[in-house]
Every structure is written in structure tokens, then in C-alpha cells.
Amino acid sequence: GAGVSQTPSNKVTEKGKYVELRCDPISGHTALYWYRQSLGQGPEFLIYFQGTGAADDSGLPNDRFFAVRPEGSVSTLKIQRTERGDSAVYLCASSFQGVDTEAFFGQGTRLTVV
Amino acid sequence: LAKTTQPISMDSYEGQEVNITCSHNNIATNDYITWYQQFPSQGPRFIIQGYKTKVTNEVASLFIPADRKSSTLSLPRVSLSDTAVYYCLVGDIYNFNKFYFGSGTKLNVKP
Numbered sequence: 001g002a003g004v005s006q007t008p009s010n011k012v013t014e015k016g017k018y019v020e021l022r023c024d025p026i027s028g029h030t031a032l033y034w035y036r037q038s039l040g041q042g043p044e045f046l047i048y049f050q051g052t053g054a055a056d057d058s059g060l061p062n063d064r065f066f067a068v069r070p071e072g073s074v075s076t077l078k079i080q081r082t083e084r085g086d087s088a089v090y091l092c093a094s095s096f097q098g099v100d101t102e103a104f105f106g107q108g109t110r111l112t113v114v
Numbered sequence: 115l116a117k118t119t120q121p122i123s124m125d126s127y128e129g130q131e132v133n134i135t136c137s138h139n140n141i142a143t144n145d146y147i148t149w150y151q152q153f154p155s156q157g158p159r160f161i162i163q164g165y166k167t168k169v170t171n172e173v174a175s176l177f178i179p180a181d182r183k184s185s186t187l188s189l190p191r192v193s194l195s196d197t198a199v200y201y202c203l204v205g206d207i208y209n210f211n212k213f214y215f216g217s218g219t220k221l222n223v224k225p
Contacts, residue, residue, distance in 0.1 A: 004157070031210070033210070033211060035215075040217070041217055042199075042201055042215030042216050042217050042218050043158065043215045044215070045211055045212075045213075045214075048210075048211035055211070056211045059211075091157050091158075092157075093157065093158075095210065102160040102163070103160065103210055104160075105156075105157025105158050105159065106157050107155070107156055107157055108155075108156075108157055
């Protein structure tokens, strides 16, 4: 596609449930990033993939959060046993080889945990 | 990790030039300065990047003094559609994952 695509755009889930958020990066971009953005705050880094491997997962808040990118393209952010504090917009970005800081962001997935 | 300080909000009127200054006192030698723009319900969008002196593109100009401890994003003749949050980021371009967004500057352009 022309840009970074994230699905779903909105997700409402009950506390304790498991959710998966999907990111389709720009074709050919080897670097992929996940961020979390709370209301009124800037994006907060979660995890960075270079190809299929997680090059930096230092931003994941705890072991309930996990992300994969098995074929070096699409990535899935997985959140287990969701909590109300996980409610936020989850943003995905991609860039070519992770060198050019013109990272391209998707529209985000708004996650609401009730 | 070079942190930045920028105003929380700014007001302007259509047609005016807007200058948003960012402080980054502990910028490292390899660090670049990058600005992103974010509209409501959208992801951030790259505006401009520079290392020193002045950089200009079709959207904005970026002024960086010799000591590089601050930078100024200049938006010429703003319109209502420039109302957004502007983030100043400082970091090594080979480590975008280390860039810190902070809370940004909320620019409100009035008619």
C-alpha cells in the first residue's frame, strides 16, 4: 500500500482479555516501530524490529506485551490480560533500513479496555 | 538520550510566521534535530531535519545555532490547517528507536 496501515482502527475489549493489533508497513521498509500514545502525551517507544528480529524491546512495559514480525513485513502487537491502563492509541511506524529518520507512521489503533 | 524542552502551547493567527524553539542542552556530537507534526487522530508526520546552521524545505525552515543547544522551527504564513502538535526530537539517525518525543508544542492557529 501507499502508507503504513494499522488494523483495527478502534478496538474495545474487556479487562483481562487478549488483543492483537496489526501493522502493515510500507513495502520494502525493513525497520518497524511500535509506540503507545496516551491522551495529551507524545508517542512512547515500545519496540523496534529490524527485519524479523526485535532489535530493541526496551520500551515494552511488562511481559503482558509482546510483538512479532515473522516474515519481516507485517507485525502484530499482542497484549495479554489487558488492564484499563493499557487504554491508549497504539502507533506503528516504518522506515527504510532504520537509518533515515523520516519514519512513516500509521493512523494508529485506539484501544479501549473497559 | 538527549531530552528536549519546548513550549507546551502557542497561539498564532493565519498568515503569521510562527517560530517554535526547542532546547536540547545535552545534544551529542552525532545527534540530529528532527521535527514531526501530528494532527488529531493521525500518526506523526516528518517535517524537517538538520544538523547545523539552516535547513529549508517546502514546508518549514530549521535554524540551528553554532552551539546546537537549541533549534527553531519556522513555519511561514501559517494557515488554520497548521493547527497541530509539533515535536522536537534529538538523536542519532541510526537509532530512531532512541528518539524521545516528549509532549510537543500544541500550535493553535486562529482565523
